Amino acid sequence: MNVSDAVRTRRSVRAFLDRAVDPALLRELVALAARAPSGGNLQPWRVVVLGGDALGALKAEMRERLASGAPPDPEEYPIYPPNLHEPYRTCRYALGEALYARLGIPRADKAGRARQFERNYALFDAPVGLFCYIDRRMGRAQWSDLGMYLQTLMLLLREHDLDSCPQESWSTYHASVDRHASAPAEWMLFCGMAIGYADPQAPANQLVSERLPLAQFAQFIGI
Numbered sequence: 001m002n003v004s005d006a007v008r009t010r011r012s013v014r015a016f017l018d019r020a021v022d023p024a025l026l027r028e029l030v031a032l033a034a035r036a037p038s039g040g041n042l043q044p045w046r047v048v049v050l051g052g053d054a055l056g057a058l059k060a061e062m063r064e065r066l067a068s069g070a071p072p073d074p075e076e077y078p079i080y081p082p083n084l085h086e087p088y089r090t091c092r093y094a095l096g097e098a099l100y101a102r103l104g105i106p107r108a109d110k111a112g113r114a115r116q117f118e119r120n121y122a123l124f125d126a127p128v129g130l131f132c133y134i135d136r137r138m139g140r141a142q143w144s145d146l147g148m149y150l151q152t153l154m155l156l157l158r159e160h161d162l163d164s165c166p167q168e169s170w171s172t173y174h175a176s177v178d179r180h181a182s183a184p185a186e187w188m189l190f191c192g193m194a195i196g197y198a199d200p201q202a203p204a205n206q207l208v209s210e211r212l213p214l215a216q217f218a219q220f221i222g223i
Helices: 005-007 022-037 052-068 088-103 110-125 140-159 169-179
Strands: 045-051 128-136 163-167 188-197
Touching: 005 140, 022 045, 022 140, 022 169, 045 052, 045 140, 045 169, 052 110, 052 128, 052 169, 088 110, 088 128, 110 163, 110 169, 110 188, 128 169, 140 163, 163 169, 169 188
Parallel strands: none
Antiparallel strands: 045 128, 128 188, 163 188
8 A cells, every 4th residue: 555545545433343453563553653753853742552451441431431421521622722613613514414424313313423422432442542642841833743643653554454533532531541541640631543443334434524625725836
């Protein structure tokens, strides 16, 4: 698979097969992804990978938290800006409507939509959960480095026929993740990532999200 193929086929997978991921391959790719660009070579990403019983314990705690109706943890960063404006608002809501349409969950079925959203916290049954942290003392530029690391990792996963789903939703339950990841206090959770082999029959995985046309986000001047 070349880079273009990996980019075209990478998508947020929301249903995984019950198939193990080779631990040695996983270690290799997590290490290789650190070749991602990093300003000043700070390499600010801090990664914890959970599988097996360790991941099962986190999922069990999340089932209990969600069933109890307890509120999420205090927000450490906003996932979306307040009063999200156009064209960003339309992009976000169009994706949600397209996903729920694939799943056959109408807008009026709020309980059904809530149950689907809660599948985030089971990592969509993926066998591996990766959690990406950053030192709280880092600034905005270092946060951008996290994105470059995560995208590099996701493309490397595709090269080996693996799939993923980056999930900022985990930041809303950071205290639970911190306990199971043994994260020190100076680390802030940015996101989780489900990793495994996509279930090709799952309706959620038939979704290919739309992208804005080139002219809407890029200008070429003098070229």
